[in-house]
Amino acid sequence: MSKQIPHFVAPVDSTPVAEVDSVKLGDKPGSLWRDAWRSMRRRPLFYASAVIALVFIVMAVFPTLFTQVSPTQGCSLQYSNAGPQGDHILGFTRQGCDIWARIVWGAQTSLAVGIISTVLGSFLGVLFGIFAGFYGGWIDSVLSRVGDIFFSIPYILAAVVVMSVLSEHRNVWTISLAIGGFAWASVARILRSEVLRVKNQDYVMAAIALGRSRFTTMMSHVLPNSLMPVIVVTTLNLGLAMVGEATLSFLGVGMDASVMSWGNDISDAQTTLRTAPMALIYPSIALTVAVLAFIMLGEVLRDALDPKARTR
Amino acid sequence: MLRYILLRILQAVPVFFGTTFLIYFMVFAMPGDPILAMFGDKTPNPAVLEALRAQYNLDKPFIVQYLLYIGDIFQGNFGISYSGREVSEILVRTFPVTLKLAVMAVVLELILSISIGLFSGIRKGKFFDNAMLIISLVLMSLPIFVIAFLAQFFVAIQWGWASPTVGGNTAWWNMLLPAIVLALSLYATSMRLMRGSTVETLGNDFVRTAYSKGLGRRRVIPVHVLRNSLIPVVTNSATNFGILIVGATVTEGIFNVPGVGNTLFQAIVRGERPTVVSFVTVLVIFYVFLNILVDLLYAVLDPRIRYV
Numbered sequence: 144m145s146k147q148i149p150h151f152v153a154p155v156d157s158t159p160v161a162e163v164d165s166v167k168l169g170d171k172p173g174s175l176w177r178d179a180w181r182s183m184r185r186r187p188l189f190y191a192s193a194v195i196a197l198v199f200i201v202m203a204v205f206p207t208l209f210t211q212v213s214p215t216q217g218c219s220l221q222y223s224n225a226g227p228q229g230d231h232i233l234g235f236t237r238q239g240c241d242i243w244a245r246i247v248w249g250a251q252t253s254l255a256v257g258i259i260s261t262v263l264g265s266f267l268g269v270l271f272g273i274f275a276g277f278y279g280g281w282i283d284s285v286l287s288r289v290g291d292i293f294f295s296i297p298y299i300l301a302a303v304v305v306m307s308v309l310s311e312h313r314n315v316w317t318i319s320l321a322i323g324g325f326a327w328a329s330v331a332r333i334l335r336s337e338v339l340r341v342k343n344q345d346y347v348m349a350a351i352a353l354g355r356s357r358f359t360t361m362m363s364h365v366l367p368n369s370l371m372p373v374i375v376v377t378t379l380n381l382g383l384a385m386v387g388e389a390t391l392s393f394l395g396v397g398m399d400a401s402v403m404s405w406g407n408d409i410s411d412a413q414t415t416l417r418t419a420p421m422a423l424i425y426p427s428i429a430l431t432v433a434v435l436a437f438i439m440l441g442e443v444l445r446d447a448l449d450p451k452a453r454t455r
Numbered sequence: 456m457l458r459y460i461l462l463r464i465l466q467a468v469p470v471f472f473g474t475t476f477l478i479y480f481m482v483f484a485m486p487g488d489p490i491l492a493m494f495g496d497k498t499p500n501p502a503v504l505e506a507l508r509a510q511y512n513l514d515k516p517f518i519v520q521y522l523l524y525i526g527d528i529f530q531g532n533f534g535i536s537y538s539g540r541e542v543s544e545i546l547v548r549t550f551p552v553t554l555k556l557a558v559m560a561v562v563l564e565l566i567l568s569i570s571i572g573l574f575s576g577i578r579k580g581k582f583f584d585n586a587m588l589i590i591s592l593v594l595m596s597l598p599i600f601v602i603a604f605l606a607q608f609f610v611a612i613q614w615g616w617a618s619p620t621v622g623g624n625t626a627w628w629n630m631l632l633p634a635i636v637l638a639l640s641l642y643a644t645s646m647r648l649m650r651g652s653t654v655e656t657l658g659n660d661f662v663r664t665a666y667s668k669g670l671g672r673r674r675v676i677p678v679h680v681l682r683n684s685l686i687p688v689v690t691n692s693a694t695n696f697g698i699l700i701v702g703a704t705v706t707e708g709i710f711n712v713p714g715v716g717n718t719l720f721q722a723i724v725r726g727e728r729p730t731v732v733s734f735v736t737v738l739v740i741f742y743v744f745l746n747i748l749v750d751l752l753y754a755v756l757d758p759r760i761r762y763v
Contacts, residue, residue: 291466292473295743297697300704300735301478307728308482386598390705393600394723413604413709420608427601434596442592 179447186446192439199433202250214244214403236408236422237415245408246429252404253433255315256322256388261381263323265373268330273369275331276338277361287335294328299390301325306396313399322387326380330373337369344368371448378441382434389430405430459754467747474739475528479521482732528740534733536722542733545718552625553703553714559627560637560699561692568642569688572649573681579654587650591643599640599702603709606636620711633710640702641695648691652684659683686753693749700738 183189202209218240225235233242275286302321309317341347342365350360391397392406400407405426412423508514515523527534533542575584594602610632611619617632656662657680665675706712708720715734722730 288469288473291470292477295470295474295746296477296739297701297742299701300738301481303723304478304481304732304735307723307726307731310726310728382596386596389598390600390701393598393705394720395726396723409601409604416604416608417612423604423608427598427604430598431593431596431601434598435593438592438596 179444183443183447186443188439189443192436192443195432195436196440199250199254199436202247203254206247206251209247210241210244212241212244214240214248233425234421237411237419242408242422242425245403246405246426249403249405249408249426249429250433252315252398252402253385253388253406253430256318257381257385257437259315259319260323260326260384260387261377263319264327264380264384265330265377267323267327269334269366269370269373271327272331272334272373273338273361273366276335276369277342277357277365283335286331290328290331290335293325294332296325298322298325299387302387302391303394303396306391310396313397314402315398318388318391318397319384321391322384326384326387330376330380333372333376334369337372338365341365341369375441375445375448378444379438382437382441385430385434385437456754460751463747463750467743470743471740472525474743475525475736476521478732478736478739479524482728483517483520528736533737534729536718536727536730536733542730542737546715546737549713549715549718552712553707553716555625555627556630556634556637556707556712556714557699557703559630559634560641560702561695563634563638564641564645564695565688565692567638568645569649569681569685572646572688573653573676573684575646575650576653576657576684577676577680579650584650587646591646594639594643597640599636600705600709602639603633603636603706606632607709621713622711623713625713630710630712633706633712636710637699637702637706641698644698645688645691645695648687649684652687653680656680656684690749690753693746696742696745696749700742 218236218238220239222235222239223237225239227234233246236242236245271286271290275283275290302318302325305321305324306313306318309321347360347364350364351357355363388397388404389406389409392404393410395410397406398404408426409423409430412419412426416423505514531543533546536542536545571587575587578584607619611617618629621630621633662675662679665679700716703714703716704719704723705716707714707716708724711717715738719731719734719738722734
C-alpha cells in the first residue's frame with residue numbers, strides 16, 4: 144500500500160490530546176497484514192466465527208470424529224420421522240436415517256462446493272480484472288463488456304440453466320462450475336477499479352522505468368497490491384456459494400439425490416414440514432451457522448484490512 | 456441528460472445480445488441431441504427427426520439458429536412451454552401477480568431498511584446498531600427457502616396468522632406472508648448500505664453547517680441526512696432485482712403463488728428444460744431493462760452523474 148506517514152500532528156478538535164501523546168515512537172511501522180491481525184485479535188466476533196468455520200472444516204474432512212452412526216447404512220423405515228433416542232441425538236429423517244449423521248456428512252458437500260466455486264470465481268475474476276485494469280484500451284473494453292454480460296445474469300438463474308442442461312452429470316465439480324463460472328464478474332469489477340488506482344502509483348512507474356516488462360510489473364507489483372478487496376469479497380462469496388448450492392439442491396437441480404447435502408436434506412424434508420418440522424429445521428440451522436461463520440469472517444477481515452469501510 | 460440516456464441504452468445493446476446468446480449457447484451447444492431426447496428410449500422414424508429438426512431450426516448453422524431465435528423474441532414469441540402453451544400467454548396471465556408481490560416486497564423492504572439503517576447510522580456503535588448489524592448478518596446467511604419454510608411453519612401452520620399457501624386468492628392481504636419473506640431476503644444488504652451511507656453523510660460539512668446555523672435534529676436528519684444518504688440504496692436496488700427474481704421463484708413455489716416465479720419453479724422441479732430456458736431468458740431481459748431504469752433514476756437523483 145501507500146507509504147505510512149506517522150501522524151504526529153492531529154486536528155485538535157477531533158482527537159483528544161492524550162491520544163496524540165500516546166503514539167509510541169519506538170513502534171516499528173506495521174505492515175498491512177500485521178496491523179490487520181492486531182485489530183482482528185481484539186474482536187470477539189473474529190474468534191467466534193473462526194472457531195465455527197474451523198469446526199465445519201474439520202467436520203468436512205473427518206466426519207467420523209463427530210458421529211459414529213452411519214448416515215446411509217442402517218436407515219430403517221420403522222424410525223421414520225421418529226424423535227431423538229439413544230445415540231441418535233436429533234432424531235430421524237423420513238427415510239429413518241439419523242439427522243445428525245447426515246448433517247455431519249453433508250458438511251463435505253457444502254464446503255467443497257463453496258471452496259471450489261469461490262476459487263474458480265476468484266481466479267476468473269482476477270484474470271479478467273487485472274488484464275482489463277492494467278492494460279486498458281481495447282482489452283479493457285472487450286473484457287469489461289464480457290464481464291457486464293455475466294454480471295447481468297443472476298448467477299443462481301444461470302446455474303439453474305447450466306444444471307438442467309447437465310442433468311446427467313450432477314456433482315460437486317459441475318455445480319462449482321455453474322456457480323463459480325457466473326459469480327466472477329463482481330470480483331472482476333472490484334479488482335479492475337483497484338488496479339486502476341494502483342497502476343498510477345510511483346512504484347509501478349519506477350518498475351517500468353527500471354526496465355521491467357509490463358507483464359512482470361503487473362504480476363509482481365500491481366497484483367499483490369490490489370488483491371486485498373478481492374480477499375475480503377472471497378470470504379463473503381464462500382458463504383454465498385454455499386447458499387447457492389443449497390438453493391440449487393432445493394430446486395432439484397443441485398446435487399444428485401443420492402449425495403448427502405444440506406440442500407437435499409432440506410428439500411426432502413419439505414413434504415413433511417407439518418408433521419416433522421425438525422428434519423427440515425436442523426439442516427437449515429447447520430447451513431445458516433456455517434454460512435454465517437464465513438460471512439462474519441469476511442466482515443471482520445474487511446474491517447481489519449480496510450479501515451475506511453469499518454462498520455464500527 | 457438526453458445524451459446520458461442514449462448512451463446508457465446503447466450500452467445495454469451488447470449486454471442484451473450477450474446474455475441471450477450465452478443462455479442460448481449453453482443450452483444448444485451442450486452434448487446430447489435435444490430432439491432425440493424428446494423420444495426417450497424409443498427409436499424415432501428418421502423422417503420425423505428431420506421434420507422436427509427443421510421445425511426447431513436445428514438443421515441450420517448455430518448462429519442462424521440464434522438469430523432466428525432473437526427475431527422470435529422481438530416479435531414477442533418466447534417459445535412454447537412443456538404443456539403446449541405459449542410462454543408469452545403464460546406471462547400475460549402470471550406477470551401481474553408477481554408484479555404485485557414484488558412491489559409489496561420492495562416497498563416493505565425499503566421502509567424497513569431505510570428507517571432501521573438511518574437509525575442505526577445515527578446511533579453508530581450503540582446497542583441498537585450492534586443488534587441490527589448482527590440480525591442483518593443472520594438474515595444474509597439464511598437462504599430464502601429456509602426463511603420461507605420457517606415463516607410457513609411458524610406463522611401460518613403453528614400460529615395460524617396466515618394461510619400457508621396463497622393459491623388462487625391473490626388479494627394483497629393474502630400475499631402478505633410471502634411478501635414479508637421476500638422483503639427479508641432483500642433487507643440485509645440495503646439496510647447495511649443505508650447505515651454506512653448515513654454514517655458518511657453525518658460526517659459531511661453541510662451537516663455541521665446545518666446544526667451550527669441552529670437547525671434542530673428534526674430538520675437536519677430528514678432533510679439533510681436522509682435525502683443525501685439514499686443514493687446507494689437506490690443503486691443497490693438494481694442489484695437487488697437479481698435476488699428478487701431468484702427469491703420470487705423460490706417463494707412463489709413454496710407459497711404456491713400463481714406468478715411467473717412459480718411457473719419457473721415448477722418447470723425447474725419437473726426438469727422441463729425448454730420452459731426453464733424461455734423463462735430464464737425473459738427474466739434476464741427484464742433484469743437488464745430494470746437495470747437501465749435504475750441507472751436513469753440514479754441520474755435524476757444525483758445530478759453529478761449526468762456528465763460522466
